[in-house]
Amino acid sequence: MRQDVSPRTTAAPARPSAPVPRRQQIAAGIRDSFSAGLGIFPLGIALGLLVLQAGLPWWLTPALSVAAFAGSLELLLVGMMATVTPLAAVAVTVFVVNFRHIFYAFSFPLHLVKHPVAKAYAVYAMIDEAYAVNASLPESERSAPRLLAMQIACESYWVGGGLVGVALGAALPAPVKGLEFALCSLFTVLTLDAFRSRREIPSVLLAGASAAVALVVTPGLAMFTALLLFVGLLLVRHALTARRSTGETADA
Template identity: 85%
Template sequence: MQHDVLPHPATPAAPTPGPSARRSHIALGVRDSFSAGLGIFPLGIALGLLIVQAGLPWWLAPALSLAAFAGSLELLLVGMMAAVTPLAAVALTVFVVNFRHVFYAFSFPLHLVRHPAAKAYAVYAMIDEAYAVNASLPERERSAPRLLAMQIACETYWVGGGLVGVALGAALPAPIKGLEFALCALFTVLTLDAFRSRKELPSLLLAGASATVALVLTPGMAMFTALLVFVGLLLVRHLTTARGAADA
């Protein structure tokens, strides 16, 4: 006897929020960006000041911020441009510094964004701060309007801070020292904030161990090595945890 085979129902897509809910999510996204903006805006000012102090044209601040939108990379590029670094060295630096974004894509909720143009922007604006802010949100509270609003707000802080920094640099009579530490301070704050919200002591310890190994073994490429070691340690931890749960 022949049986009819019914097709499996397709997985229902996430419901699209109505206009009122969308506005609410956008407001939440802008509010989410405030904590990161406290670090992004001063860091943008530091970028603008460095550009002016390096003798580069003022328009390089908004141009870099829109073309690259990667704080750590832009701060490095300013010094490399001022020193007329060879293009091959610039390309290698860009690859090494931004290689970490490949790992961000594994857990960043790009699946929430449906429109191709919006998804492309979400990928472009997937900076460290946006990843850290989104990681602290519960899964059920995430949405495309909230994510995109947070990313747009972060870029606004960055571009605006760069323009303010350019204006300050043109007005100040003497250069300001120690601006490079602003990036390190921002990453420290983001790490502490993520640890406080997630209570992930093992991940924090693994990250510290990875950085230590990288600084000892490959000080010239510490960030790249630390990322690879950290991913390896996370995979080992995941496999160990999954095996323990299966045996329980």
């Protein structure tokens, strides 16, 4: 009996993808920041103008930009400092406005950053724009150099825009009205961009419902209430999705 001695064809092992050089990762992070920078830089200009229009010293603009680095909070602090708001009210406002960052930390890829100093900066620079830009990236394309480069670029836009705003405010003969709407416009653009990349219609509907209920129930603490309600709804949705997936697996 003749035996078949023809060699068998085996599939060649897949070659692991070559790691992306650090320089290319940094360049990618800077490119990622461009979309957010289009809103951050003008918003920084608005902050510089508001500081001068409120009668505060010009150096408060870069001081706030470095110490706080939170656009919505800094715009609120300018008005509170101009009216000499009590420290207790300032503390409550800071807590309520920045409370949302606690939820950002649940899905922000801080685990990619290993160095303690770099991780501390990543936490400090975890602003809304950085979170939105990172959320639109695929998991496979995220890295510590890319994340940190994007955050450093965003802060550069913010500080630079504030200094430009100070210079413009000193040169303009009259105050500029309507600058407060710049922050709302930026958040609207970031939300639309994140929705376009992920197509998460249920999340958008849950967020809208949370905001509507918060505005009716607790208008004075609408953001705080909306965040808590939105997180609760997301947890319920996750539980229902997990149960449905488990049921489909069991039926199969």
